[in-house]
Amino acid sequence: MNNYRPVSIIPVFAKILEQLIHNRITSFLYENKTLSEAQNGFRKGKSIDTAVQSYTERVQKALDKRVHTIGIFIDLSKAYDVLNHNLLLEKLSYYGIRGSTNSWFRSYLFRRKQFIEISQSNTSSGKVNTYRSSCLDIGQGVPQGSVLGPLLFLLYINDLPKNVHDAKLVMFADDISVLISNGDARELQIKIDGVVTELETWFKQEQPCNKYR
DSSP: TOOOOOOOOOOOOHHHHHHHHHHHHHHHHHHTTTTTTTTTTTTTTTOOHHHHHHHHHHHHHHHHHTTTEEEEEEOOGGGGGGHHHHHHHHHHHHTTTTTHHHHHHHHTTTTTEEEEEOOOOOOOOOEEEEEEEEOEEOSSOOOOEEEEEEEEHHHHTTTEEEEEGGSSSETTTTTTEEEEEEESHHHHHHHHHHHHHHHHHHHHSOOOSSSOO
């Protein structure tokens, strides 16, 4: 049960509207070169292949220079379900998505509800019994299965590479690879400790800050 994820059943009209908003926002982000080059997921011209290639090239360069290198691999658990709505809207505003557009995203994210529905066939009578839970408010995260969900996640995590120093990041959506190199083993350990601390600080962050660049 812990592995089940809620899927938003979105009407066709709403999906069309989401696609229109997605196209406009994506064009705006690309024109302003907002998205981090470390991100390879859900982006035109990038894929898992470009992520692997980028990481492999960096490892090869480190080997050619004969420096000590370590990799940290992060696979976020239920990343799309735990995004802080207020922080996400703050980041959207920082990236230039303000005014009525930001208000639209607020209405898109807030006051959503979810419920569980189970249908069970009765073999003897041939009837289908349906059981539905009461509705619960969704206080965080982006809708699973939506058009805008992946883009909102990319913007939420976009500032991570700028908040981690002394390391190179390669990201594919919520899969993050961190590469740390140094010629001296002791200095490498100091770098590792610093990078881990910065990663923990970023992931524990719950309030808006001014480090989105």
